[in-house]
Amino acid sequence: MTRPNHIGYGLATLACIVLIGAVLFFFLPHGLDPVSPSTEQRTGDALIARGKYLTMAADCAACHTTEGGKPFAGGLAFKLPFGTIYSPNITPDRENGIGAWSDAEFARAMRSGVGRHGEDLYPAFPYTSYALLSSDDVLAIRAYLATLAPVATPAPANALAFPFNQRPIMRGWKLLFLDSKPFEPDPARGVAWNRGAYLVNGLAHCSECHTPRNLMFARKLDEALSGGVVDGWKAWNITPDNETGIGQWTDAQLVSYLSTGYAPGHGAASGSMRQAIDLSLSLLPATDIEAIVTYLRTVTPRRADATAAAMPVGAAVKASTAWSPGGEGSAGTGRRIFEGACASCHGWNGNGQQTARAGLAGSHAVNDPQGANLIRVILEGTSAPDHAPATAMPSFGAAYTDAEIAAVANYAIAHFGGKQGQVTAKDVADARP
Ligand code: HEC
Ligand code: HEC
Ligand code: HEC
Structure with a gap:
């Protein structure tokens, strides 16, 4: 089974830095900011429908539903070099899921990576991207999840080696690498570009897989989208570089690849990309896919490993x-x-x-x-x-x-x-x- 885990590098450095962070922040409680919808937020069925669409675009199911398991009941294993963690149950069950959580607690988890009891969550949960989500979108996702069938099974307990089982060590990491500012539209750009930026960097979290990571498992944002490694799979350079990126793909090829998992002249998508397409991207409206392409065209082109460049037919x-x-x-x-x-x-x-x-x-x-x-x-x-x-x-x-x-x-x-x-x-x- 595909494990969309993004973790995998030298962890000694991580241990040092985050332990220092832990010492500093161990005793600081996490604040719980109230969260409220804007005047534009939908209500009733329209809100649930919106939440369902957003949950799909964010591909929550890829990590919170196991193959053959109950929807959103969690239990997917993320094998890390220092142990295994499991995605939690996010159905509305009050004991085992998130049914008893307040909206503020849910929003804090999504955007700050903090669990219900103030514990720090591991970034295998891509809150570094979801931090960009608007309050309206977070609340719509919450409203949709609340309509799911509750599942009364707990996710298996994590099995992590010391010191990584000490959640406060993530505090130091977050201090360094989590930017909890919501997405700010760029008024100089059009609606499609802004929508694309929100999808690529936030909701659809392309950057979690396609951006290289440093030794502490944080994305190197100055090399954004130039290619990463996910569970051993190479998530290629998707910046517009002509030789090593998507510079030579036509818009039609990109749209076809993202919405069907295949583009004539570039082959079919496999691995976790295929899963992202099947569970999420193929279900999105064409305007979203076009917005993603519009945005990708404007990303700073970055050259990646040229030996792996896809060549024209030999x-x-x-x-x-x-x-x-x-x-x-x-x-x-x-x-x-x-x-x-x-x-x-x-x-x-x-x-x-x-x-x-x-x-x-x-x-x-x-x-x-x-x-x-x-x-x-x-x-x-x-x-x-x-x-x-x-x-x-x-x-x-x-x-x-x-x-x-x-x-x-x-x-x-x-x-x-x-x-x-x-x-x-x-x-x-x-x-x-
Ligand atoms: C790439 C995989 C991945 C994706 C995508 C993902 N999650 Fe998670 N999520 C996780 C993992 C792993 C954890 C557990 C982190 C930990 O234990 O520190 C988690 C934790 C959570 C928690 C905290 C639950 C608790 O009991 O503490 C919530 C809430 C949550 N996810 C909701 C969502 C929602 C909503 C989405 C979609 C918008 C989503 N997740 C998408 C992997 C993912
Ligand atoms: C869970 C990880 C993951 C996410 C999220 C993800 N990708 Fe990918 N992507 C991959 C992997 C792995 C491949 C390589 C697939 C293969 O070789 O068959 C890939 C391949 C691609 C390719 C083909 C590149 C080439 O040169 O062949 C494009 C284009 C692409 N992704 C765009 C995106 C966009 C846009 C998003 C967000 C909307 C996204 N991906 C989200 C992992 C991911
Ligand atoms: C029964 C038919 C069949 C056989 C046999 C088969 N393949 Fe495939 N293969 C496919 C199909 C169909 C796809 C595309 C799946 C899809 O639609 O996403 C594929 C996809 C692939 C891909 C990924 C797509 C891409 O463009 O990168 C590679 C690589 C691949 N095959 C290599 C091989 C190799 C090597 C062998 C022999 C060891 C092999 N295949 C045997 C049918 C087959």
């Missing part, structure tokens, strides 16, 4: 037909496995056979010499949103050894990306669930 792909590979190509294990296990669905010419969604030409996954996302797709499989069996890609994790998967990954990188793949058997072993 010579080997151009020389191939659907059924036979052209060009030089290698004759080793990788090609043999590709021929037997991949070619019938993907085609040698990168167009996809039974479905265009299987087109690998231009896909970032086969252009990264390290094959980070490619290995995961091969190990875990993937499918179109309709899960049609004829086109669903099975998981190959059990069918091949680590060395064989490395070989087929390197072949796909060479054939479709025109690059020398660097995937090793150890990379595959490390990526196995």
Whole structure:
């Protein structure tokens, strides 16, 4: 299962800094500011409908609902280097969920990362982004969550090693990295741009995955959206840089990718991006998706790892037909496995056979010499949103050894990306669930 956890770096530094913070702030109580709706806030059914839409746009379900579990009952595991935490139950159950919380407590959790009893929450809950939300939006989400069926099960207890199980250590971290100012529209920009900025940086929290993080797991905001790593998956550079970002994507390609999980010429989205699209982005109105694209076009272009840049279709792909590979190509294990296990669905010419969604030409996954996302797709499989069996890609994790998967990954990188793949058997072993 995909774990949309964003944590994963050297934590010794974190421990030092936050412990100092903890000493300083341990005894300061958290304030509870009152929260009230503006005069424009909807009421009744319109408020609930608005809250439902916002909950979808914020993708609360991705983290608070487990596969096959009751909606919003929590329990999803976030594996961190120092232990495991679980997302809490946010249904209206008074004992196990948030039914007994006041609106002010809910708003404080969303925007300041503070739990009901004043405890500091871990930033696996992306309150660093939700801090931008308006009071009206927070209250609408709250109103919608209050209409859900209460679930009377507690989330499993966290299992964190000392000192990370000491919540006050997050105080020092927040002091350094949490900016609890609501979003301020830029009057010099249009409505769509401002909506896009609010979605990308706040509600849809693209920046939580697509921005690189420092050793203390805080986003490097001066490199915003230039690419991050989420649970081992690379969340590519989505700034308008021409070579390493989305500079060469057309608006239509971006809209298609964000709303359907596939863009002609760029392949299909997998991993947590796919989950964000299926559970959230594909359900948003077209105006929101267009607003996101409008905003992304104006972000400062930043150059990221050029070795992983998605290249236009290379010579080997151009020389191939659907059924036979052209060009030089290698004759080793990788090609043999590709021929037997991949070619019938993907085609040698990168167009996809039974479905265009299987087109690998231009896909970032086969252009990264390290094959980070490619290995995961091969190990875990993937499918179109309709899960049609004829086109669903099975998981190959059990069918091949680590060395064989490395070989087929390197072949796909060479054939479709025109690059020398660097995937090793150890990379595959490390990526196995
Ligand atoms: C990327 C994953 C993720 C997303 C998205 C997410 N949450 Fe959470 N949330 C968590 C985790 C993990 C925690 C537990 C943090 C902790 O224990 O310190 C949490 C904690 C909370 C809490 C505190 C509950 C308690 O019992 O202390 C509330 C309230 C909450 N989330 C509501 C929401 C809402 C509403 C949304 C959507 C707007 C949302 N979350 C989206 C991961 C997420
Ligand atoms: C939970 C983490 C997560 C969130 C939230 C997220 N992304 Fe992604 N995104 C990823 C990952 C991982 C990939 C790589 C997917 C792949 O290679 O199949 C990706 C891929 C992409 C790509 C394709 C880039 C390329 O070069 O192929 C675009 C565009 C994109 N995301 C835009 C967005 C936007 C816009 C948002 C917010 C509306 C967003 N993402 C939110 C994790 C995320
Ligand atoms: C039964 C058909 C089938 C087989 C066999 C298959 N795939 Fe796929 N694969 C698909 C489909 C369909 C998608 C796109 C799913 C979607 O719509 O999101 C896909 C997606 C992918 C992706 C991610 C999409 C992208 O553009 O980056 C990669 C990488 C990939 N396959 C590689 C492989 C490799 C390597 C093999 C052989 C080991 C293989 N596939 C075998 C059908 C298949």
